Amino acid sequence: MTDQLIIFDTTLRDGEQSPGASMTRDEKLRIARQLERLKVDVIEAGFAASSNGDFESVQAIARAIKDSTICSLARANDRDIARAAEALKDANRARIHTFIATSALHMEKKLRMTPDQVLEQARQSVRFARNLIADIEFSPEDGYRSDPDFLCRVIETVIAEGATTINVPDTVGYAIPELYGAFIKNLRERVPNSDKAVWSVHCHNDLGMAVANSLAGVKLGGARQIECTINGLGERAGNCSLEEVVMAIKTRKDYFGLDVNIDALHIVAASRMVSQTTGFVVQPNKAVVGANAFAHASGIHQDGVLKARDTYEIMRAEDVGWSANKIVLGKLSGRNAFKQRLHELGVELDSEAAINTAFAAFKELADRKSEIFDEDILALVTEQDAHQQADPFQFISLAQQSETGERPHASVVFSRDGREIKAQSDGNGPVDASFKAIESEVKSGAEMLLYSVNAISGSTESQGEVTVRLQRSGRVVNGVGADPDIVVASAKAYLSALNKLHSNAEIVAAQG
Numbered sequence: 001m002t003d004q005l006i007i008f009d010t011t012l013r014d015g016e017q018s019p020g021a022s023m024t025r026d027e028k029l030r031i032a033r034q035l036e037r038l039k040v041d042v043i044e045a046g047f048a049a050s051s052n053g054d055f056e057s058v059q060a061i062a063r064a065i066k067d068s069t070i071c072s073l074a075r076a077n078d079r080d081i082a083r084a085a086e087a088l089k090d091a092n093r094a095r096i097h098t099f100i101a102t103s104a105l106h107m108e109k110k111l112r113m114t115p116d117q118v119l120e121q122a123r124q125s126v127r128f129a130r131n132l133i134a135d136i137e138f139s140p141e142d143g144y145r146s147d148p149d150f151l152c153r154v155i156e157t158v159i160a161e162g163a164t165t166i167n168v169p170d171t172v173g174y175a176i177p178e179l180y181g182a183f184i185k186n187l188r189e190r191v192p193n194s195d196k197a198v199w200s201v202h203c204h205n206d207l208g209m210a211v212a213n214s215l216a217g218v219k220l221g222g223a224r225q226i227e228c229t230i231n232g233l234g235e236r237a238g239n240c241s242l243e244e245v246v247m248a249i250k251t252r253k254d255y256f257g258l259d260v261n262i263d264a265l266h267i268v269a270a271s272r273m274v275s276q277t278t279g280f281v282v283q284p285n286k287a288v289v290g291a292n293a294f295a296h297a298s299g300i301h302q303d304g305v306l307k308a309r310d311t312y313e314i315m316r317a318e319d320v321g322w323s324a325n326k327i328v329l330g331k332l333s334g335r336n337a338f339k340q341r342l343h344e345l346g347v348e349l350d351s352e353a354a355i356n357t358a359f360a361a362f363k364e365l366a367d368r369k370s371e372i373f374d375e376d377i378l379a380l381v382t383e384q385d386a387h388q389q390a391d392p393f394q395f396i397s398l399a400q401q402s403e404t405g406e407r408p409h410a411s412v413v414f415s416r417d418g419r420e421i422k423a424q425s426d427g428n429g430p431v432d433a434s435f436k437a438i439e440s441e442v443k444s445g446a447e448m449l450l451y452s453v454n455a456i457s458g459s460t461e462s463q464g465e466v467t468v469r470l471q472r473s474g475r476v477v478n479g480v481g482a483d484p485d486i487v488v489a490s491a492k493a494y495l496s497a498l499n500k501l502h503s504n505a506e507i508v509a510a511q512g
């Protein structure tokens with residue numbers, strides 16, 4: 001048993017399965033780069049066989065990321081596995097993660113297969129996968145609710161066929177820490193060849209215990225891999241949250257006695273990137289990455305912290321990448337200072353041209369806003385990313401009138417494939433009027449699922465960060481926009497969402 005705990009991040013696969021959290025290939029690539037900076041051991045980049053879009057994302061990430069192992073999910077069949085292997089062809093280190101359900105309920109109702117058929121399919125699939133790639137992870141889906149005797153047979157079989165990681169998912173979030181830990185321990189003791197594989201835990205948060213269950217699987221069960229997502233993103237109540245398990249292992253090393261490779265300094269930037277990209281905001285009281293996670297409001301606490309930090313603090317905010325509301329740059333800051341700050345924030349832009357574009361946007365913002373915070377810089381870069389030059393719709397300008405008792409009116413100027421369009425409309429409010437103006441020309445027919453505004457650094461002087469989620473023909477996209485004027489930020493976010501709707505990515509198939 002090693003003292004190293006493997007961190008397997010599935011933000012881009014399990015996290016993305018959360019309705020409304022779908023990401024484009026470029027967004028996934030950007031998050032993958034941040035995960036690499038975090039020194040995540042394994043990045044589950046997607047489910048290559050589920051759609052061409054997912055295949056391309058896995059392939060792009062496999063080509064770009066050098067330090068982390070890149071993994072694709074695959075159902076236990078030859079087609080899925082071959083597709084995963086093909087997408088991973090150029091990876092430095094590749095893993096196939098194949099799964100089949102083993103609980104009586106799932107086998108009978110979902111797969112309509114007998115246990116013996118499931119066992120045989122698991123065996124064949126791992127054998128097939130092992131001939132393509134050496135690093136094979138196997139998951140018995142709904143493992144925690146499966147019959148332990150049957151589960152032992154399946155696991156022994158797949159290890160004999162060459163599976164190198166055995167992951168035991170609590171697919172429905174039903175487990176309790178002690179029981180889950182004991183469950184893993186029991187399996188490891190009973191499976192004769194259990195020492196030939198690394199054991200892994202994958203917990204969902206339906207009862208708020210995903211992190212506790214994962215840690216119990218490690219401490220009591222002897223697992224040495226945790227599957228998790230940034231911000232705990234995921235279907236329903238989400239997955240085990242990366243920042244929480246990692247900081248638990250680091251802060252309580254006295255108890256766990258384990259090492260993780262994660263460079264915690266990049267945690268907050270990763271959290272912000274994922275919430276900005278998906279529009280899933282982080283609650284203020286969320287451990288580690290919530291805005292209040294390190295704020296001491298009570299007078300008694302403040303006094304204690306001022307006298308000696310460890311009276312009330314068990315972690316240091318700066319160790320996870322918080323540099324809360326520090327004024328970093330202003331109007332007079334030069335290109336080098338800007339570039340240096342980007343580097344410190346963990347943002348690596350691809351080219352000098354990209355830095356120039358970001359710097360121009362920064363200067364423009366600094367003209368309107370005297371204090372530029374880290375959060376502003378991150379929003380600006382995210383926005384630059386979202387508004388690629390190649391995108392058909394580009395924001396140009398906006399004017400709006402609103403007055404008590406009058407119906408608000410907006411005029412929006414934007415371009416479509418380089419052609420300038422002037423649109424206007426009235427609406428229930430200035431934002432509504434801007435969206436109706438754009439829609440009057442574009443006629444996308446999309447349905448709006450979400451509109452959210454967030455003040456980037458907490459005050460009315462800060463930039464507004466807007467997320468617009470649109471749906472058309474079953475396809476869901478998120479657009480983001482940032483600006484000190486929230487009506488402008490909103491129009492930018494709307495156009496960003498339209499750009500994504502118009503991109504060629506196909507509809508993502510329902511994932512099993």
Ligand SMILES: [Zn+2]
Pocket residue numbers: 014169171202204
């Ligand atoms: Zn899951």
